[in-house]
Amino acid sequence: xxxxxxxxxxxxxxxxxxxxxxxxxxxRGFPVKDLRLLASFRSVxxxxxxxxxxxxxxxxxxxxxxxxxxxxxxxxxxxSKKFAPIAAAAGCVVIDNSSAFRMDPNVPxxxxxxxxxxxxxxxGIIANPNCSTIQMVVxxxxxxxxxxxxxxxxxxxxxxxxxxxxxIEELRNQVEALxxxxxxxxxxxxxxxxxxxxxxxGAFLENGYxxxxxxxxxxxxxxxxxPNIGVCATTVxxxxxxxxxxxxxxxxxxxxxxxxxxxxxxxxxxxxxxxDPANLCYPVPLDAAGKDETLVGRxxxxxxxxxxxxxxxxxxxxxxxxxxxxxxxxxxxxxRNLL
Amino acid sequence: xxxxxxxxxxxxxxxxxxxxxxxxxxxRGFPVKDLRLLASFRSVxxxxxxxxxxxxxxxxxxxxxxxxxxxxxxxxxxxSKKFAPIAAAAGCVVIDNSSAFRMDPNVPxxxxxxxxxxxxxxxGIIANPNCSTIQMVVxxxxxxxxxxxxxxxxxxxxxxxxxxxxxIEELRNQVEALxxxxxxxxxxxxxxxxxxxxxxxGAFLENGYxxxxxxxxxxxxxxxxxPNIGVCATTVxxxxxxxxxxxxxxxxxxxxxxxxxxxxxxxxxxxxxxxDPANLCYPVPLDAAGKDETLVGRxxxxxxxxxxxxxxxxxxxxxxxxxxxxxxxxxxxxxRNLL
Numbered sequence: 001x002x003x004x005x006x007x008x009x010x011x012x013x014x015x016x017x018x019x020x021x022x023x024x025x026x027x028r029g030f031p032v033k034d035l036r037l038l039a040s041f042r043s044v045x046x047x048x049x050x051x052x053x054x055x056x057x058x059x060x061x062x063x064x065x066x067x068x069x070x071x072x073x074x075x076x077x078x079x080s081k082k083f084a085p086i087a088a089a090a091g092c093v094v095i096d097n098s099s100a101f102r103m104d105p106n107v108p109x110x111x112x113x114x115x116x117x118x119x120x121x122x123x124g125i126i127a128n129p130n131c132s133t134i135q136m137v138v139x140x141x142x143x144x145x146x147x148x149x150x151x152x153x154x155x156x157x158x159x160x161x162x163x164x165x166x167x168i169e170e171l172r173n174q175v176e177a178l179x180x181x182x183x184x185x186x187x188x189x190x191x192x193x194x195x196x197x198x199x200x201x202g203a204f205l206e207n208g209y210x211x212x213x214x215x216x217x218x219x220x221x222x223x224x225x226x227p228n229i230g231v232c233a234t235t236v237x238x239x240x241x242x243x244x245x246x247x248x249x250x251x252x253x254x255x256x257x258x259x260x261x262x263x264x265x266x267x268x269x270x271x272x273x274x275x276d277p278a279n280l281c282y283p284v285p286l287d288a289a290g291k292d293e294t295l296v297g298r299x300x301x302x303x304x305x306x307x308x309x310x311x312x313x314x315x316x317x318x319x320x321x322x323x324x325x326x327x328x329x330x331x332x333x334x335x336r337n338l339l
Numbered sequence: 340x341x342x343x344x345x346x347x348x349x350x351x352x353x354x355x356x357x358x359x360x361x362x363x364x365x366x367r368g369f370p371v372k373d374l375r376l377l378a379s380f381r382s383v384x385x386x387x388x389x390x391x392x393x394x395x396x397x398x399x400x401x402x403x404x405x406x407x408x409x410x411x412x413x414x415x416x417x418x419s420k421k422f423a424p425i426a427a428a429a430g431c432v433v434i435d436n437s438s439a440f441r442m443d444p445n446v447p448x449x450x451x452x453x454x455x456x457x458x459x460x461x462x463g464i465i466a467n468p469n470c471s472t473i474q475m476v477v478x479x480x481x482x483x484x485x486x487x488x489x490x491x492x493x494x495x496x497x498x499x500x501x502x503x504x505x506x507i508e509e510l511r512n513q514v515e516a517l518x519x520x521x522x523x524x525x526x527x528x529x530x531x532x533x534x535x536x537x538x539x540x541g542a543f544l545e546n547g548y549x550x551x552x553x554x555x556x557x558x559x560x561x562x563x564x565x566p567n568i569g570v571c572a573t574t575v576x577x578x579x580x581x582x583x584x585x586x587x588x589x590x591x592x593x594x595x596x597x598x599x600x601x602x603x604x605x606x607x608x609x610x611x612x613x614x615d616p617a618n619l620c621y622p623v624p625l626d627a628a629g630k631d632e633t634l635v636g637r638x639x640x641x642x643x644x645x646x647x648x649x650x651x652x653x654x655x656x657x658x659x660x661x662x663x664x665x666x667x668x669x670x671x672x673x674x675r676n677l678l
Contacts, residue, residue, distance in 0.1 A: 151643050151644060152643075153492045153588045153641075153643070155494035155573075155586040157496070157536050157575065157577070175514055175518060176518055179514060179515055179518050190619045191619075191623055191625070192625060195578060195579050195580050195625070196579060196623055196624055196625045197496050197577060197579060197584055197623065197624060198621065198623045199584075199586070199621055199636075199637050199651045200616075200619070200621060204616035204617060207639065207640075208597065208616065208637070208638070208639030208640070209639060210616075230642075230643025230644060231643055232588060232641040232642075232643045232644075232647065232649055234494075234586040234588075234637070234649060234651065236496065236584070236586070238496065238536060238577055238578075239534060239577075239578050239579075240534050240535060240536060240578075241534050245536055245538075245575070247494040247538070247573035247575070247586075249492045249571060249573075249588075258547065277539070277543035277547065277549075278543060280529045280530075280539070282537065282538055282539060284530055284535055284536065284537045285535055285536060286530070286531060286534070286535045297538075298538050298547070298573070299547070300546065300547030300548060301546075301547070302492075302571040303569075303571075304490050304491075304492070304569025304570055304571045305490060305569060305571075308571065310571055310573060312538045312573065
């Protein structure tokens, strides 16, 4: 082929998302020349498999980025805040999964199916949006382009994998304890997550919303480049391992039929319409898990308001909501000769 | 006391809700002179405990209602359709938990905290609303009275107990199977409910909504006696045993502050405000289970629309959503000399 290949680093490679970034690079056949796995000192000694080989995890240091062209970060906000600018200064294209730089006006916040034009050539930081935001804007983009969107009311059903490996273990341990008649332990979440749900993702803010809810407001506006779009979110953690679900209610600026929405979404990149209720066909998180597509179903008019539309949007929160979107940003930059 | 006491029958006494109706009659000290437990032939031979004694289950027959003054029905729509009119003709006040008569213009549909004035004296059928509707209207009534409500967008997180005993067992069995590495069995629900959720409660209708969603539209309008109130619902089953949660977004007709909403709800019958996010205080289904109150929290303004307000409403779906509301209807009729 003679296709260019890249020096890639994954920062936070031993976390749930970082680990998956490595798998997604392999699965999607991203042209990696050399892969470096970076993490904190306590992960040194671990290895991850990649294309049949074993790659050792190295300690993340200030000089880790020499020769690296693309750095995928998923090690939390504080690591990104410190090391993403260092990597960018060393010449990397940094694709950062944390929230550290998302609202920075100088940092593109990108979902490749939605706003690829926000990507620019050369080294620097690109932010990967919040998982809940990504799948919603992927599903709404074709409608936004066709008739405009005035307002979004969204309620989420978020999987524990969004919190990380230890939350996955917490749900599993709580369920096992309850099955055995034991008291479930709480270490990661403030409330029991097994057989429960709670409207608390991220810290509570002065205005009564959570950080997660305000991410959906602010990131949606930035990605659509539309400061006037109204968004009201309620974000809820549910006892599901993989896959966020969202009940999305919108008011469009002009009328659109359900048939036209289905048609637009059927042709949209990254979207799969799963909408045949008569045959019990609607998206569920178990079906979305392991896929990069955003599944959309339950598309129906909402007659309670002018130009109202309701739908149900499900995607794998650590794939399309995190790892896959990051890799797709790199793919898009490659396709556009921005790398 | 010399207080009058009543001949009471519970129809469907061996089901999840019927069984709980017996417990709620006892717990709330309803003045029962004599309690008859009625069910299908296959439950004959079973007994239920009541006030330290044991009451045998009798077969439901056309002549079961002789001498019965109050009959609480929870045996499904077809049993209600056949036997509720027979019981009413025999002189009973029938309080029916099925959906069979809810939209009948001659049948009151009552939540005691919301529309007690719909109750009338004498024998006849009174319908107990759908669980999801009850807790929503209890939470919204004080706001409706204060400033009016134009539109409601609601998304539910519904517990398996709403489907009945066998659904509770299905979730438990699926979770146990998965913990043991076995394949989960599906008998009650069309999709796996353990570690999953699906936007499918009741049959799908022509308009793309489910029966459960349209119950929330139509019953809310009937209870508020307001055919113009806009309601759009998405009803979702989640792997929770007891307690429905609802993300409720409303547009009021006039402005109202969060403080005033909290104040109104604090004084409202049947409501408990659980709304101190800074101290991790918000309603969750595990806390609502076993209680008759509707818990309301996460009260906040929704700046994306004029007079927008969002909140999170949780109640025990088989208590306030079914058994307790039925008993409270009887209590209210008693207090108003309608029995």
